[in-house]
Amino acid sequence: MSGDTKAGLRAARLAIRDDLSITERAEKSTAIQRHGLAGLDVPPGAIISGYYPIRSEADIMPLMAMLSEKGARLCLPAVLDRETIVFRAYDPAEPLVDAGWGTMGPRPDAPLVDPDIILLPLSVFDGRGNRIGYGAGHYDRAIDRMRKRGLSPRLIGVAFACQEVAAVPEDPHDVPMAAILTETGLRILPDPN
Numbered sequence: 001m002s003g004d005t006k007a008g009l010r011a012a013r014l015a016i017r018d019d020l021s022i023t024e025r026a027e028k029s030t031a032i033q034r035h036g037l038a039g040l041d042v043p044p045g046a047i048i049s050g051y052y053p054i055r056s057e058a059d060i061m062p063l064m065a066m067l068s069e070k071g072a073r074l075c076l077p078a079v080l081d082r083e084t085i086v087f088r089a090y091d092p093a094e095p096l097v098d099a100g101w102g103t104m105g106p107r108p109d110a111p112l113v114d115p116d117i118i119l120l121p122l123s124v125f126d127g128r129g130n131r132i133g134y135g136a137g138h139y140d141r142a143i144d145r146m147r148k149r150g151l152s153p154r155l156i157g158v159a160f161a162c163q164e165v166a167a168v169p170e171d172p173h174d175v176p177m178a179a180i181l182t183e184t185g186l187r188i189l190p191d192p193n
């Protein structure tokens, strides 16, 4: 059934997310910020990647600013080409520039960093920590490159609860998430290993 493929699930859940009203999205984003601030364990100096919201994504920019005030170092992804994103150090006091594919990020001369924690924008997720993004494989590849260098960033998905499905089809390249942050709370997932 095409509805159960990654592409079918992505289209269906993005349509549901797009249908949230501006007010609903703002209220849910505020709840996500609250749960994130209360629940995320951020060691001093840890580097956290967030994202500048596009389309109908949850807005976590205020959460990032609050985490920065608590001592986190921030970064944002930038699209280099069809296959590659990198993470640029982000100072909330600095203006953002075009970072590709409709996103905003730090200036190209900002230092490249390896995040300890990645807040991942999701299209679809399941209760086992499997995820679907926009289908470009940008995060999949960036995470894979880090793991090949011996790094294992903590992956925390960010989504609205209406984006959850019973099961996301698993591909060999998929790395499961450690937790999922929605307006209903921060759900820590069991380690699959």
Ligand SMILES: Nc1nc2c(c(=O)[nH]1)N(C=O)[C@@H](CNc1ccc(C(=O)N[C@@H](CCC(=O)O)C(=O)O)cc1)CN2
Residues within 6 Å of the ligand: 051, 052, 053, 054, 057, 077, 078, 079, 085, 101, 102, 103, 121, 133, 134, 135, 136, 137, 138, 139
């Ligand atoms: N806010 C945000 N920033 C992000 C991502 C994201 O999902 N959300 N990324 C996640 O990887 C990376 C950028 N990759 C992206 C991949 C696809 C699309 C997108 O909107 N795709 C359209 C088609 C785009 C086109 O061809 O014009 C689509 O899916 O319909 C956006 C960003 C890094 N930054």
Ligand SMILES: Nc1ncnc2c1ncn2[C@@H]1O[C@H](COP(=O)(O)OP(=O)(O)OP(=O)(O)O)[C@@H](O)[C@H]1O
Residues within 6 Å of the ligand: 006, 131, 132, 133, 134, 135, 136, 137, 138, 139, 140, 141, 144, 171, 173
């Ligand atoms: N580690 C990897 N190395 C090379 N190609 C990859 C890797 N991970 C994913 N891809 C490719 O990227 C494409 C998109 O993968 P997938 O459908 O899992 O996207 P997604 O989870 O929506 O993407 P994203 O990681 O950007 O959120 C696929 O063609 C897949 O083969």
